[in-house]
Amino acid sequence: MNPALQTALSELKSHHTDAAVKDLRAAFAADPGRATRFAAGLDDLRMDYSKCAVNDETMRLLAELAASSKVEARRDAMFAGEAINSTEGRSVLHTALRAGKDADIRVDGESVVPGVHAVLDAMAAFAEGVRGGTLCGATGKPFTDVVNIGIGGSDLGPVMATLALAPYHDGPRLHFVSNVDGAHITDTLSGLDPETTLIIIASKTFTTIETMTNAATAREFIVSQLGEAAVAKHFAAVSTALDKVAAFGLNETRVFGFWDWVGGRYSLWSAIGLPLMIAIGSEAFGEFLAGARAMDTHFKNAPVAENLPILLGLLGIWHRLICNHPSRAIIPYEQRLSRFPAYLQQLDMESNGKSVGIDGQPLETASGPIVWGEPGTNGQHAFFQLLHQGSDVIPVEFMIAANGHETQLAHQHELLIANCLAQSEALMRGRTTQEAHAQLISAGASEAEAARLAPHKTFSGNRPSITIVYDRLTPFALGRLIALYEHRVFVEAQVFGINAFDQWGVELGKELATALLPVVKGESTGEGHDASTLSLAKTILAMREKG
Numbered sequence: 001m002n003p004a005l006q007t008a009l010s011e012l013k014s015h016h017t018d019a020a021v022k023d024l025r026a027a028f029a030a031d032p033g034r035a036t037r038f039a040a041g042l043d044d045l046r047m048d049y050s051k052c053a054v055n056d057e058t059m060r061l062l063a064e065l066a067a068s069s070k071v072e073a074r075r076d077a078m079f080a081g082e083a084i085n086s087t088e089g090r091s092v093l094h095t096a097l098r099a100g101k102d103a104d105i106r107v108d109g110e111s112v113v114p115g116v117h118a119v120l121d122a123m124a125a126f127a128e129g130v131r132g133g134t135l136c137g138a139t140g141k142p143f144t145d146v147v148n149i150g151i152g153g154s155d156l157g158p159v160m161a162t163l164a165l166a167p168y169h170d171g172p173r174l175h176f177v178s179n180v181d182g183a184h185i186t187d188t189l190s191g192l193d194p195e196t197t198l199i200i201i202a203s204k205t206f207t208t209i210e211t212m213t214n215a216a217t218a219r220e221f222i223v224s225q226l227g228e229a230a231v232a233k234h235f236a237a238v239s240t241a242l243d244k245v246a247a248f249g250l251n252e253t254r255v256f257g258f259w260d261w262v263g264g265r266y267s268l269w270s271a272i273g274l275p276l277m278i279a280i281g282s283e284a285f286g287e288f289l290a291g292a293r294a295m296d297t298h299f300k301n302a303p304v305a306e307n308l309p310i311l312l313g314l315l316g317i318w319h320r321l322i323c324n325h326p327s328r329a330i331i332p333y334e335q336r337l338s339r340f341p342a343y344l345q346q347l348d349m350e351s352n353g354k355s356v357g358i359d360g361q362p363l364e365t366a367s368g369p370i371v372w373g374e375p376g377t378n379g380q381h382a383f384f385q386l387l388h389q390g391s392d393v394i395p396v397e398f399m400i401a402a403n404g405h406e407t408q409l410a411h412q413h414e415l416l417i418a419n420c421l422a423q424s425e426a427l428m429r430g431r432t433t434q435e436a437h438a439q440l441i442s443a444g445a446s447e448a449e450a451a452r453l454a455p456h457k458t459f460s461g462n463r464p465s466i467t468i469v470y471d472r473l474t475p476f477a478l479g480r481l482i483a484l485y486e487h488r489v490f491v492e493a494q495v496f497g498i499n500a501f502d503q504w505g506v507e508l509g510k511e512l513a514t515a516l517l518p519v520v521k522g523e524s525t526g527e528g529h530d531a532s533t534l535s536l537a538k539t540i541l542a543m544r545e546k547g
């Protein structure tokens with residue numbers, strides 16, 4: 001670890017012990033101004049972090065940490081197209097996917113922007129053709145249903161965003177198949193008419209076993225009813241591996257490429273976003289890209305003290321490395337963001353869930369936290385008990401729109417807002433045993449009953465949360481929110497000293513699955529596998545033989 005970073009971390013640790021905010025309730029009573037001081041914004045997006053146990057000194061030390069981790073220099077290197085993904089020797093340029101036509105971003109001396117816009121134009125022509133019914137199936141009928149087959153970054157982004165932007169969805173119905181479990185594709189295709197179904201195969205590598213297996217099943221669904229010639233009309237593909245796509249026999253006007261400098265979990269802005277574009281149209285997709293671009297510009301230019309991704313990243317580091325909180329909960333008070341936590345799980349945990357630094361040495365600190373969550377208010381009636389009274393403190397990140405799309409149901413939106421604000425207030429202020437006792441007495445309990453129940457009704461409080469508020473969940477707002485989190489993950493990676501853009505940790509399981517398939521099929525005795533795995537395989541095989 002570089003000495004400046006080591007110093008910054010140990011200063012933060014001493015500060016945490018000696019001088020950090022210990023009692024948030026008292027901190028607000030003494031200084032109501034902290035609500036505006038510990039907040040930052042970009043247009044209608046506001047991030048309130050005043051309910052985190054930080055003070056001016058904490059933020060000063062965190063800014064020093066950012067400086068000693070060279071966050072700004074590395075950010076500039078990323079935007080400039082340097083090959084910062086050093087273990088794969090690649091640039092990291094998902095930001096180029098949403099750059100304006102006049103941007104000049106180069107890889108190996110060549111501008112990537114014209115290629116990005118050429119693919120966006122081709123996607124738009126295709127998406128509008130499908131939406132308008134000018135691009136039809138083999139029997140001349142327009143497409144009513146689109147099935148995206150992909151997994152991980154080739155699935156989670158389109159699924160999440162299509163759901164999030166349901167009010168803008170005026171194209172054909174969208175379906176997503178990811179799991180190799182045959183139940184997923186069976187349940188998805190059942191009820192669909194092959195004549196009016198378009199299948200998109202989305203895979204950066206075009207080798208992922210789940211996607212290739214589901215693609216073969218989908219091909220059979222089309223071919224068995226419409227014949228081999230229908231494949232050209234009923235399939236499209238999105239990939240960086242255009243040579244591999246060719247072998248599938250697709251019409252090349254329906255193949256949309258992207259580049260190895262786009263990580264799978266950062267690829268929603270590329271042709272991987274095609275299903276979203278078909279759902280909401282190319283114009284709204286353009287607004288989605290513009291929202292991300294606005295956050296990119298902010299991330300590049302805003303000073304550290306006002307820079308949303310840097311602040312969000314530093315608060316994440318504060319919670320993870322200094323306060324030692326092992327996980328964080330993402331709770332959007334927005335039903336349409338119900339897949340956002342799952343999307344962030346891949347974005348964050350596949351990026352920063354590592355134990356080796358970019359220099360190949362074991363990390364000297366913890367790395368990324370466990371990320372999880374569900375929309376509010378549903379989560380309140382499930383796991384919020386643990387958030388309020390459990391033995392682990394879990395920082396929460398709340399999201400809420402000032403305005404819902406359902407203007408006719410304003411009362412419901414007001415209830416949603418009240419619940420969101422109430423939860424962060426409850427986590428912060430808690431309830432003392434004396435308050436619980438007094439409340440029981442005033443509700444008519446006897447002294448003995450109040451004394452017995454008060455400990456159960458006590459809330460420690462001091463549980464940190466960040467609240468992100470925005471006007472309405474538009475395509476622009478969604479793009480901006482996702483980009484905020486992408487850059488936050490990047491900022492945290494710089495402090496951890498991690499390469500956030502590889503994912504070697506997913507490889508071993510894939511290799512072993514390939515090796516175990518013959519054992520599962522009963523074609524190999526599986527020499528070399530451990531006794532537990534072989535015994536499980538044998539037990540399952542015996543059950544399968546009985547049918």
Ligand SMILES: O=P(O)(O)OC[C@H]1O[C@](O)(CO)[C@@H](O)[C@@H]1O
Binds near residue numbers: 151152208503
């Ligand atoms: O788009 P592909 O190449 O099919 O990969 C799908 C996903 O698989 C992973 O490699 C993890 O297994 C992800 O990083 C990626 O998003």
